[in-house]
Amino acid sequence: MSEFEYRTTTEDLSAENLGEGFFDEWSNPPDPETHLKILENSDHVVLAVYDDEVVGFITALSDGILSAFITLLEVLPDYQGRGIGQSLMNQIMEEIGEIYMVDLVCDANLSRFYAELGFATTTGMSRRDYRMQSGRSN
Ligand SMILES: CC(C)(COP(=O)(O)OP(=O)(O)OC[C@H]1O[C@@H](n2cnc3c(N)ncnc32)[C@H](O)[C@@H]1OP(=O)(O)O)[C@@H](O)C(=O)NCCC(=O)NCCS
Numbered sequence: 536m537s538e539f540e541y542r543t544t545t546e547d548l549s550a551e552n553l554g555e556g557f558f559d560e561w562s563n564p565p566d567p568e569t570h571l572k573i574l575e576n577s578d579h580v581v582l583a584v585y586d587d588e589v590v591g592f593i594t595a596l597s598d599g600i601l602s603a604f605i606t607l608l609e610v611l612p613d614y615q616g617r618g619i620g621q622s623l624m625n626q627i628m629e630e631i632g633e634i635y636m637v638d639l640v641c642d643a644n645l646s647r648f649y650a651e652l653g654f655a656t657t658t659g660m661s662r663r664d665y666r667m668q669s670g671r672s673n
Pocket residue numbers: 559607608609610611614615616617618619620621622640641642644645647648
């Protein structure tokens with residue numbers, strides 16, 4: 536029988552459980568091994584898992600006192616539009632716990648998605664070094 540579950544740990548997770556299709560539209564995406572390291576190294580992670588395959592994930596970094604940053608959120612295209620993204624957001628907020636500030640960066644077309652979850656539009660600044668986008672130095 537097919538099984539869908541959310542997990543807040545990377546225990547027992549391997550790169551083989553991270554299916555093709557993540558980092559959609561990234562020109563130089565991390566490979567599954569690097570993706571696994573990103574999940575393991577994050578302070579908080581929530582995974583949406585279907586039959587042992589990760590179909591969605593969210594990560595956050597936190598100082599545990601004042602501030603947290605939601606770093607990555609993605610749901611595989613076949614699983615989008617079913618409430619998984621919203622549920623991952625709600626669960627990572629629970630994992631982060633009560634804290635003064637939670638920030639993230641997103642494209643303008645997603646501001647409604649995050650506004651529904653209590654986030655307000657602000658001015659942000661970001662810097663990207665695309666040579667490093669895969670998480671490897673080459
Ligand atoms: C953004 C993303 C995580 C949403 O995941 P999802 O599982 O499809 O979202 P949900 O099904 O929980 O949608 C919740 C609500 O947000 C809306 N929404 C979802 N994606 C949206 C989008 N791209 N633009 C506008 N609204 C969106 C849905 O319509 C839904 O609204 P409703 O409750 O009124 O129907 C997913 O589209 C995705 O992985 N996109 C590619 C990667 C990305 O952009 N990540 C975010 C980086 S900041």
